[in-house]
Amino acid sequence: MAHIIALANQKGGVGKTTTTVNLGAAIASLGHRVLIIDADPQGNATSGLGIKKSTIEPEHEIYDVLVHGVSLADVIIPTSHDNLEIVPATIRLAGAELELAPVMARETRLKEALNLISDEYDYILVDNPPSLGLITINTFTAADSILIPVQAEYYALEGLGQLLNSITQIKSLLNPNLDIEGVLLTMVDARTNLSNEVENAVRNYFTTDQVYKTVIPRNVRLSEAPSHGLAIIDYDPKSRGAEVYGKLAEEVLAAHDNI
Ligand code: ADP
Ligand code: MG
Numbered sequence: 001m002a003h004i005i006a007l008a009n010q011k012g013g014v015g016k017t018t019t020t021v022n023l024g025a026a027i028a029s030l031g032h033r034v035l036i037i038d039a040d041p042q043g044n045a046t047s048g049l050g051i052k053k054s055t056i057e058p059e060h061e062i063y064d065v066l067v068h069g070v071s072l073a074d075v076i077i078p079t080s081h082d083n084l085e086i087v088p089a090t091i092r093l094a095g096a097e098l099e100l101a102p103v104m105a106r107e108t109r110l111k112e113a114l115n116l117i118s119d120e121y122d123y124i125l126v127d128n129p130p131s132l133g134l135i136t137i138n139t140f141t142a143a144d145s146i147l148i149p150v151q152a153e154y155y156a157l158e159g160l161g162q163l164l165n166s167i168t169q170i171k172s173l174l175n176p177n178l179d180i181e182g183v184l185l186t187m188v189d190a191r192t193n194l195s196n197e198v199e200n201a202v203r204n205y206f207t208t209d210q211v212y213k214t215v216i217p218r219n220v221r222l223s224e225a226p227s228h229g230l231a232i233i234d235y236d237p238k239s240r241g242a243e244v245y246g247k248l249a250e251e252v253l254a255a256h257d258n259i
Pocket of ligand 1: 222
């Protein structure tokens with residue numbers, strides 16, 4: 001059975017997609033079978049891995065799995081990276097929140113779909129939209145754990161209480177075994193006091209073992225890679241970004257006794 005990890009923070013621009021793509025590729029490079037599920041209507045993980053929206057077959061995206069009950073096996077596509085596959089998303093997914101609203105068992109749609117394929121993978125990483133709506137409820141219900149990227153900036157802690165409340169609610173109502181996988185500091189600039197203060201504040205807010213030792217610095221190569229449709233490890237394997245996502249992958253694998 002795969003470990004299913006949802007990457008979530010209802011704030012936009014904190015590094016969810018960057019982490020999904022690059023952690024996924026780094027884990028795959030270490031020999032594990034990885035599936036990325038793009039559950040954000042913006043489809044940034046999809047395009048960031050080089051999948052052109054125009055090449056996605058009609059009714060072969062995550063929207064159709066959630067709304068029309070299409071099986072995941074039918075919508076998975078390979079990427080240019082070995083051991084790394086993706087379920088793509090397009091803007092059609094934005095309709096799912098409304099279309100699912102009156103549907104029975106609407107919170108467990110993704111979980112049921114994943115049950116049928118999770119044996120095929122070691123890790124399934126789910127990229128989330130910047131909101132706590134029905135899509136996120138589906139991903140939290142399907143997941144074993146949540147990885148929370150936190151951007152090292154002034155308002156970093158704002159909204160985390162709400163996110164943790166949502167996790168607690170899903171735990172009590174739908175998914176009792178849901179864990180926090182880890183909290184990841186992103187876009188850290190170690191030269192600034194602010195970055196250091198935020199890092200300390202985040203480490204105080206959570207328990208020590210919840211926050212990854214690895215922090216992700218600002219690295220321009222990380223922001224360039226998606227426009228080439230490549231994970232950082234393929235775009236610039238010698239970059240600082242590739243190095244830190246490799247370290248993070250080792251930390252995640254070690255937590256699951258996979259290294
Ligand atoms: P989210 O998915 O949470 O909205 P993204 O991963 O898309 O956030 O990141 C937001 C923007 O910041 C993107 O343009 C991305 O390329 C850039 N970015 C993310 N992480 C880094 C980093 N460590 N260094 C530099 N740019 C980054
Ligand atoms: Mg994103």
